[in-house]
Amino acid sequence: MFDGQTAETLARMQFAFTVSFHIIFPAFSIGLASYLAVLNAQWLRTGDETYYTLFEYWKKIFAVAFGMGVVSGIVMSYQFGTNWSVFSDKTGPVLGPLMAYEVLSAFFLEAGFLGIMLFGRARVGDRLHMFATAMVAFGTLMSATWILSVNSWMQTPAGYSINEVGQFVPEDWWQIVFNPSFPYRLVHMVLAAFLTTALVVGGVGALHLLRDKTDAAARRIFSMAMWMLVLVAPMQIFAGDMHGLNTLEHQPAKVMAMEGHYDSHPEGAPLILFGLPNAETKSIDYAIQIPKLSSLILKHDLNAPLAGLDTIPDADEPPVAIVFWSFRVMVGLGFAMAGLGLWSLWWRLRGRLHDSRWLHRASIVMGPMGFVAVLAGWITTEVGRQPFTVYGLLRTSDSLAPVSAPAVAASLTAFVIVYFFIFGAGTFYILRMMNKAPATRNLGLRDGPVRAAGITPAQQVDRDITDDPTPQGN
C-alpha cells in the first residue's frame, strides 16, 4: 500500500492523518461543552423546560463526540514517542511540562466530572450537577490553552537555550508559555471551536424547523446558534487578520506561501485571489489578482514592499500549493459564516427568523463547514511551518524516530482502517441522533397545543414512542 515511501514520509502521513481526525472532535466538544453549560444554567435560572430538553439532547451527542476525542487523543500523546522520538528527546524539557499541565489541569477535570455530568444528576442534585457541567466546559478550554501553547511554541519558539546534547532547555517559562504567537492562535482556535459548534447546532435546528417550524426546541436551537454566528464570525475575521500579521512578523515564509508570493514586490504586492501555484517555474499560473491589495492588508500601506519566497533558501521553503489552497478554503468559509450570520440577523430583525426556508437550507449546508475550515486552518499553519518541527531550529527530517518504513507503514495502515471504521460509525450515530427532534420529558409529549379535545395526534405519539429504538430498561 505504501511501497517506496521513506519512514519519514510515512510518519508524516501518519501524524497528519491521526491529528486531522483528532482535531475534529475537540473543535466540536470545546464549543458544545460551553453550550451545555449555558443550557443547564439557563434551565436552572429560568425553569424553562425547553432548556432542559436541549441539555439532555445535546448531552448524548456530546458524550459520543467526547468519547471519540478521548481515544484519538490518547493515540496522539503516544505518537510523539513512537514516530518522533528524536523530537521528543530534544523538545521534551520544554514541551513535556506544558503537556503534563494539560493532563493535570484539563484531562482529569474533564474526565472526573464527565461521569457526574452524564449520569449523576439524580445523585448529586441540580447545583452540583451544574458545577460538574461547568468543570467539563472549563476543562475543555484549559486543554485548548495548554495544547495551543505547545503548538505555538513550535511555531514561534522563545525562552529556551540549547544544551550540549542538543536538547532545548527552558530558561523562562513565562516566555515559553506566552510565546509570541500563542495569544493569537488560542483566540483563533477557541473562536473556531465556537463557530464550528454554532454551525452544527444551527444546522440541526434548521433541519427540524424545515420539518416543523412550530417546534419550540428547534426554534430555540436555531435562534441561539444564529446569535452565536452573528457575534463570533466577525470577531473571528478580525482575530484571523491579527493572527496573520503576527505570522508575517515571525514566520514570513509561511505568509509568502499563503499569499502565493514567489517573487518579491518592492513596490506593493498584489492580492492573488486564485491561481495555480507551479512549483517548477516558481510562479502562480492563471493568477487572478488585485494590484497592491496584499500590501494594504499586510502592511496597511498600498506601496509597502513585500519580500517573496525568492528570498528564502529552497531547502527552507514550505510546500506552496497546499498552503495557498488551504488558506483560501479557510478564509472563504470564514466569510461564508459571517454572511450566514448577517442573513439570519436580517430575517430576525424582520421577525421571520423561523420562517425563511432558504436560510434554513443554507444553514444545513453550512452545518459541517466549520470542520472543513478548522482542518484547512490547521493545514495552513502546520504545512506552512515545514520543513521544520520547531520553526527555524529543528528540521522535520531530524525529528524522526529510528523506525523502519515497514513498521510505520503497517501501523499507518492499521490506523487508517480502524479510524474509518470507528469514527465512521460514530459519525453515523451522531447524525442519526441529530436527525431526531429533541423530545420533552413529560411522557414524551412536547409542549404547546398538541392535544385537541383530549385527542393526541397520532403522529406525535408515534414519533415519541420510536424516539429511542434501543430497548434497554432505562
Add this chain to the structure above:
Amino acid sequence: MLFDLSFIWAGIIAFAVLTYVVLDGFDLGVGILFPFATSERDRATMMNSIAPVWDGNETWLVLGGGGLFAVFPLAYAVIMPALYMPITLMLLALVFRGVAFEYRWRTTRWRGVWDSAFFGGSVVAATMQGIALGALVQGVEIEGRAYAGGWWDWLTLFSVLTGLAVLTGYALLGATWLNMKTEGELQCQMRGYARWLGAGTLAAIGLVSLLTPFQDPEYFRRWFNLPGSLFSLLVPGLVALCSYALFQGLKGTRDAQPFLAALGLFVLSFIGIGISFYPFIVPPGLTIAEAAAPDESLMFTLVGAAVLVPLILGYTAYAYWVFRGKINPEEGYH
C-alpha cells in the same frame, strides 16, 4: 542535593502508573469478563458499573506517558520506539474499547459488534501492557540517545508470560470489582470466577517472580542482597496475607474485601518490579538521573503536580463516592 528532583519525579511517575494499573485494571477486567455475562441485563449492569469512571481511570495512562515525556524525555524517546508494536496495538485496542461505551447503546443491529470491540479491546490492551512490561524488564538496547534494537525484540517467551499474567490479574480485579458492585446471580458468577482467577494470578506472580532474577544478573544480585532481599523475605508473607483475605472475603459477605486484597497483590508486584529496576528507568543502561530533564523542567512541573495531584485525587474520590454502592440495573442514562 538533598532532595533530588529526578527521584521525586520517578516516584510520582511510578505512582501514576500504579494508579493507572489498579484503576484501569479493574475496568479492563470488566471488559475481559464481559462475554461471560449470561443476559443483556447483566451486560448492561457490568458496563454501567464502570461507565462513570473509566474515562478518569484511563487518564492516568495519559499522565504516565505525558509525565514521562515531560520529566524523562530520553526514557520516553527510547521506550516508545522499542515498544512500537505493543504500544500501537494497545492504542488501537483502547480506541475500540473506548467508543464501545457509547456506541453499544446507539444501535441494536450492531450491538454485538461493539460488545466484541469492548471485549477484544480490553483483552488486547491488557495483554499488550503486560508484554510491554515484560519487554522492559528483560532490557532495552540503547546506543547514544536512541533505541538500537530490532522491531521484534519485545516478543519473547518471558514477555508473553507477563502479558498473560497481567491479563489474568486484570480479570481478577474485574471479577472482584463486580463482586463488590453487583448482587444476585451476577455476583455469584463473578465470585466463582474470582476464585479461579485468584489462583491463576498467584501462579502467574510466582512464575514471573521466579524468572525475573534470571533476566539479568543485576536483578539476581539485587533480589538476594540487601535491601532487596528484605523484600524477598517479606513478600511471601504479604502475598499470603492478601491471598488469605481474598479467598476468605469471597466466602463471606464483606464484598469489598476481595477487591482490596486483589489491589494489594498488584501493589506488591509493582513494588517488586520497582526493586528490580531501581535506579534504572530503562534497564539495563539508562538510569533515572541520566534520563531526567533539566531541573528547570522538573521544578516547573513539580509545582503544578504538588497542587494538582492532591486536587485530582480529591475529586476523583468524590466521583467514586457519588457512584458508590451496588449498581441498580434500572439506572442509566441511555
